[in-house]
Amino acid sequence: MEGDEEPVELEDQSAQETSEPILTGLPEVEDSVFSSSGARIMLPSDRRQHPMVFWLCALLLVTAMLGFINGLDYIDGDSGLINHRRFINMDTRGAAPGSAILLGTVVYEDGSAAPNHIVQVTVKRDDGTIIEKGNTTDENGNYRIEGLDPGVQVLMIANASRGTAQLVQHLVLLNPPPKMTFEPIGFTTIRLTFPSDATFEQESEDGSFINYVPYEAANEKELYDSSAAGLYVMIGVGFSGIALIGIVATVLGYRDGGRGMLRMAAVFVFLSQGPYGSACCLGALAFGLTFALPKVHHD
Structure with a gap:
């Protein structure tokens, strides 16, 4: 009949399909697309x-x-090659006489104020003139002495309120007027410690006089205002x-x-x-x- 179609052979078609290879993964590439040239980046740390x-x-x-x-x-300024006191003393050269002021407080070894103590500075000028200026501490131990010469001078602290006079001598380094300012006066602020009776008995021959001047002169250990060494x-x-x-x-x-x-x-x-x-x-x-x-x- 004209309308009849020939039957499709399903068995042959399925057989053909099963005979074709099935893709189960990516094919292996025999030749690599990229290859190393053997060159490397030389970092600074890798250099010989x-x-x-x-x-x-x-x-x-x-x-x-x-x-x-x-x-x-x-x-530091107190040990080693550099000494703050030496530099400050060099700055005093050429300073005007009477251009230094010494002020501060006197205390006992326990830190309490030392009232009614005499603080005296002896200034010896190049022409041989000797000037002594002093002040008595108030009830809070404060003192102030004006008209002194900058440089190393002799300082004495005396206490006559303990029955017999007790004296202590130091070297003190007085600051010159600052060179970088228009201030005509050099201020030196020092807290002084007055020794106890036990210290007088141990460090003095007669129990009433202690002289620290030779030691301080030999070792450049004068009393000084450490704030003056801020520049150094x-x-x-x-x-x-x-x-x-x-x-x-x-x-x-x-x-x-x-x-x-x-x-x-x-x-x-x-x-x-x-x-x-x-x-x-x-x-x-x-x-x-x-x-x-x-x-x-x-x-």
């Missing part, structure tokens, strides 16, 4: 340093430590800070192998000075050696 760089950095670190110690010496403390902080910057610059220069960084480190350690100017000499040497550093070759 010349032995001279190591020894130069060691020199810079040692020099920076000298500068740091120099700064601490300025900050700031200088010490500056030296220590510059030395620390030099240490950081040295570490960075060694890590990166940069001669420019090492030169900058040499400049910083040079500015830190060091005891007897040692950092200046070694810093200048290190700066010159940076120009002799060979160029680093890479593999």
